[in-house]
Amino acid sequence: MSREDHSTDAVLSVRDLSVSFATRQGVVRAVDGLSFDVGAKEVLGIVGESGSGKSVAMYSMLGLVRDANVSISGSVLFEGREILGLSDTDMQSVRGGEVGMIFQDPMTALTPVYTVGWQIVEQLRAHNEMTKKAAYERAAELLAEVGIPDPKSRVNHYPHEFSGGMRQRVVIAMALSCNPKLLIADEPTTALDVTTQAQILELMGRLQATHGSSIVIITHDMGVIAEIAHRVVVMYAGRPAEIGPEIDVVRSARHPYTWGLLGAVPRADVKSRRLVTIPGNAVSPLEVPPGCAFAPRCQYRMDICEQRPPLRGAHDHLDACWLSDEQRLVIRSTATVRGVS
Amino acid sequence: MLRFTIKRLASAVLVMFTISVLVFLIFFATPGVNPAARIAGRSASPQVLANVAKEFGLNRPLPIRYGLMMYHLFIKQDLSSYVNIGDRIIPQITAAAPITLSLIFGAVVIWLLVGVSAGVIAAKNKGKFIDPLVMFFGIAAISIPVYWLGQMVLLVTQGGLHTSIFAWAPNGGYVSLTQSPWQWALHLLFPWLTLASLYAGIYARVLRGELINNMNEDYIRTARAKGLSERRILYRHALRCSMISIVSLFGLDVGVLVGGAALLTEVVFGLPGVGFLTYQGLQNLDLPLIMGCVMYGAFFVVLASAVVDVLYAYIDPRIRVVA
Amino acid sequence: MSDDVLLRATDVVKNYASRRRVKGLRTLNTAVNGVSLEVKRGETLGIVGESGCGKSTLARCLVQLLPVTSGSVQFNGVELTTLSRRQLRPHRREMQLVFQDPYASLNPRRTVGDIVADPMRINKIGSDAEISSRVRGLFETVGLDPSALRRYPHEFSGGQRQRIGIARSLSLNPSLVVADEPVSALDVSVQAQVLNLMTDLQDEFKLTYLFIAHDLGVVRHVSDRVGVMYLGEIVELGDAEALYEKPLHPYTEALLSVVPELNDTDAPRRERIIISGDVPDPSDRPTGCSFHPRCPAATEICTTEKPDFVELRPGRFVACHHPRNVDAVAPTT
Numbered sequence: 003m004s005r006e007d008h009s010t011d012a013v014l015s016v017r018d019l020s021v022s023f024a025t026r027q028g029v030v031r032a033v034d035g036l037s038f039d040v041g042a043k044e045v046l047g048i049v050g051e052s053g054s055g056k057s058v059a060m061y062s063m064l065g066l067v068r069d070a071n072v073s074i075s076g077s078v079l080f081e082g083r084e085i086l087g088l089s090d091t092d093m094q095s096v097r098g099g100e101v102g103m104i105f106q107d108p109m110t111a112l113t114p115v116y117t118v119g120w121q122i123v124e125q126l127r128a129h130n131e132m133t134k135k136a137a138y139e140r141a142a143e144l145l146a147e148v149g150i151p152d153p154k155s156r157v158n159h160y161p162h163e164f165s166g167g168m169r170q171r172v173v174i175a176m177a178l179s180c181n182p183k184l185l186i187a188d189e190p191t192t193a194l195d196v197t198t199q200a201q202i203l204e205l206m207g208r209l210q211a212t213h214g215s216s217i218v219i220i221t222h223d224m225g226v227i228a229e230i231a232h233r234v235v236v237m238y239a240g241r242p243a244e245i246g247p248e249i250d251v252v253r254s255a256r257h258p259y260t261w262g263l264l265g266a267v268p269r270a271d272v273k274s275r276r277l278v279t280i281p282g283n284a285v286s287p288l289e290v291p292p293g294c295a296f297a298p299r300c301q302y303r304m305d306i307c308e309q310r311p312p313l314r315g316a317h318d319h320l321d322a323c324w325l326s327d328e329q330r331l332v333i334r335s336t337a338t339v340r341g342v343s
Numbered sequence: 344m345l346r347f348t349i350k351r352l353a354s355a356v357l358v359m360f361t362i363s364v365l366v367f368l369i370f371f372a373t374p375g376v377n378p379a380a381r382i383a384g385r386s387a388s389p390q391v392l393a394n395v396a397k398e399f400g401l402n403r404p405l406p407i408r409y410g411l412m413m414y415h416l417f418i419k420q421d422l423s424s425y426v427n428i429g430d431r432i433i434p435q436i437t438a439a440a441p442i443t444l445s446l447i448f449g450a451v452v453i454w455l456l457v458g459v460s461a462g463v464i465a466a467k468n469k470g471k472f473i474d475p476l477v478m479f480f481g482i483a484a485i486s487i488p489v490y491w492l493g494q495m496v497l498l499v500t501q502g503g504l505h506t507s508i509f510a511w512a513p514n515g516g517y518v519s520l521t522q523s524p525w526q527w528a529l530h531l532l533f534p535w536l537t538l539a540s541l542y543a544g545i546y547a548r549v550l551r552g553e554l555i556n557n558m559n560e561d562y563i564r565t566a567r568a569k570g571l572s573e574r575r576i577l578y579r580h581a582l583r584c585s586m587i588s589i590v591s592l593f594g595l596d597v598g599v600l601v602g603g604a605a606l607l608t609e610v611v612f613g614l615p616g617v618g619f620l621t622y623q624g625l626q627n628l629d630l631p632l633i634m635g636c637v638m639y640g641a642f643f644v645v646l647a648s649a650v651v652d653v654l655y656a657y658i659d660p661r662i663r664v665v666a
Numbered sequence: 667m668s669d670d671v672l673l674r675a676t677d678v679v680k681n682y683a684s685r686r687r688v689k690g691l692r693t694l695n696t697a698v699n700g701v702s703l704e705v706k707r708g709e710t711l712g713i714v715g716e717s718g719c720g721k722s723t724l725a726r727c728l729v730q731l732l733p734v735t736s737g738s739v740q741f742n743g744v745e746l747t748t749l750s751r752r753q754l755r756p757h758r759r760e761m762q763l764v765f766q767d768p769y770a771s772l773n774p775r776r777t778v779g780d781i782v783a784d785p786m787r788i789n790k791i792g793s794d795a796e797i798s799s800r801v802r803g804l805f806e807t808v809g810l811d812p813s814a815l816r817r818y819p820h821e822f823s824g825g826q827r828q829r830i831g832i833a834r835s836l837s838l839n840p841s842l843v844v845a846d847e848p849v850s851a852l853d854v855s856v857q858a859q860v861l862n863l864m865t866d867l868q869d870e871f872k873l874t875y876l877f878i879a880h881d882l883g884v885v886r887h888v889s890d891r892v893g894v895m896y897l898g899e900i901v902e903l904g905d906a907e908a909l910y911e912k913p914l915h916p917y918t919e920a921l922l923s924v925v926p927e928l929n930d931t932d933a934p935r936r937e938r939i940i941i942s943g944d945v946p947d948p949s950d951r952p953t954g955c956s957f958h959p960r961c962p963a964a965t966e967i968c969t970t971e972k973p974d975f976v977e978l979r980p981g982r983f984v985a986c987h988h989p990r991n992v993d994a995v996a997p998t999t
Binding site for chain 3: 051165197198223224267271274
């Protein structure tokens, strides 16, 4: 994908995004050449482990990376408009007004000294002309929409008076308050119990349908991706390893890292068997090898892997791997690799 | 909240009682020392010594002695100094108190304005030149002893420059507010600045640290994601949360100062406040006076501590639940 | 007492004084509300439950890190709850713990070699040379390079630190290892490495595991038998595969139905049972069955009578008035 190939009808179109930090030990490339699209009403999942750059990528797009030593390059079109490089003031109207964000830990996501109503109203009035009264009414409506009982009185409660799951609902209500076209969720259910997680994912799915927004969900949990995402980006060492429709990536994954990820997850729904392990440790961002970042840990490594593989593939399903389709067929027939069925 | 307040004040009373017992024991129950001699002062006649012994019940059991002391101190309020014969303690303290309060009032206004502004400026410009510059002045202000600074101020304003720039600066002393507001302020101006310097430095540094910490919190990230301006985020979110620790610091500082800790400033500038009184008592070894000042000071520290706890719960809604 | 039961807990209760008051009297925070279980020699018993269910408290009570409020804990036939600290010491060696947080469970001021050697030194087992050589051996066993002995914890990754914690737990050759969320803080691929390591070590050293976690997939993977905890009580206990395939308790059923699953086959998904509401406050227990306010199958009797923990089928225990899947579970083995 190149910059010229921006998808014209996508809500979010990212091309060649790279984010580097200048540190004392050298340049750290947290994100290295990421490209993907998010269509209208689509849920895109970005999956990767720690250090994969999945969060940094989204934060840097919205100007939330405040490090003075960062350099960001590439092109990000939001509804056809370039947002990378926007001034802080212009970015402030995009954030919250057109793009909503929710984060991982609901316990620390809200300012402890103001009521939840005050905080929702603050966002509403930052982006809309509204009287305080109207804004508080809307805040109560939003709380009701996300399933908080007795919203009219809860609007005046402080964050610490809500449980973790309830706080995450408040955060979701706040993020959707200005009817954004895009919602970015960074590990929204990781800090929650399984039953609460189910409630929140179900809520997000329902709200997405009613509000008509697109969602980018960042997670390390492939199960969550399978639950809610239409398409998936698998990231490793700041680079996309594989992109495609969720069902294709889960059932016919093409990248060895994806095979490793899928095989390493212990399943609650099938009889357990020995877990697949990826040898070695995750690559340190300072020591990314030239060529394919995953090569040192890959059991299908070839000589050509010393060159960085391009992101390519048929239809909608792309991968950054030198393995040919024939080679994959051979692997499929000989190994019991998850996802290569 | 009410329950918490009552509990807190009750424990304050308990602490006061404990302090009074401790003070009493230190002065009157130290083994090997004759309390009578100490109360009566250095050159007391045997007759005076006998009077002291009778009045304070020095040959009665300890609890009775304690009771007598408290009775003289609080109820009859006729505890009097033996060094300056007949001078009653309590009236001296109550006369000195407004002077100390005047000093503290002005210093508080100045140090809050300067300290908070400096802290905010330093935090906003973290890493840039102005940040370490402000912090340098802060640490300089903390390090310079108040009595030295006061003397230097007097030297400058009363010395060579007295005839030219600082002709208007008075040479210490106090003028009461009711007498002449203008003179009151003029006489207190340099004492205010001197006393405030130390605290402004501390508050600037503490606030800067708190602000920088809070700006890294998750809720600030949420505030940014909401599209709020950096200015609003700093003042309405980060600063508001940082004020919590400043308030508790402030309460204790004021409490201690009201109790007489501005001693050095008062002495240098010749302000006859409670600190000055304590200083005199210590110089003359006037035991009843010292006891009175110590109790007075302790009372305000305990009170301030209790008020701060209650205020803290008011400002930080999370504390109310725990309480 | 049969030889194959290593640890037996009977009616273990752990209460804390809560700050809540009802009618002026302090209520009790019933963190563990009467748990009875057996851990058989050589098996892995998994305890699964959500946050606040009391599983960590239960683990600490079983190894006597916390004093129980009432109940009995027998290890190798010996009653532990009545022993003094000194009497407990020889038994302590047999029960070791692995903790959740690889960053907090290792003393940052000790070298990793010392951390693994400390239990042996404290218990005065072996000479310095013997201890040294054993530490090297343990490092190799857990897949770490022995040359790293002199390094400090902060120089290792999360997964490596967890291996060090495991090495430490093995240094006294225990018979029981209690692992409290040992892989929750690790990335997926590292988690797989540590889980495989733990299963290998179990075979090699004939260990018995009490494995506590909130991740249902992890627990299924490692466990022979599984106990499900809710609000301080074990609501279901039984063979892992049977429990996961045909759960008896409505809570277990609901939990399993909402675990996000990979849709890599066309096999029909479990029907979603989304439990509403939040877990109640353990100092304000519901009457009757603790789960009844949130249970889709609750009836009148559930609000008044607390169900007994019974062995409904051989090896399958449940505490419920209306257990699910009863017909599907074979009545006789």
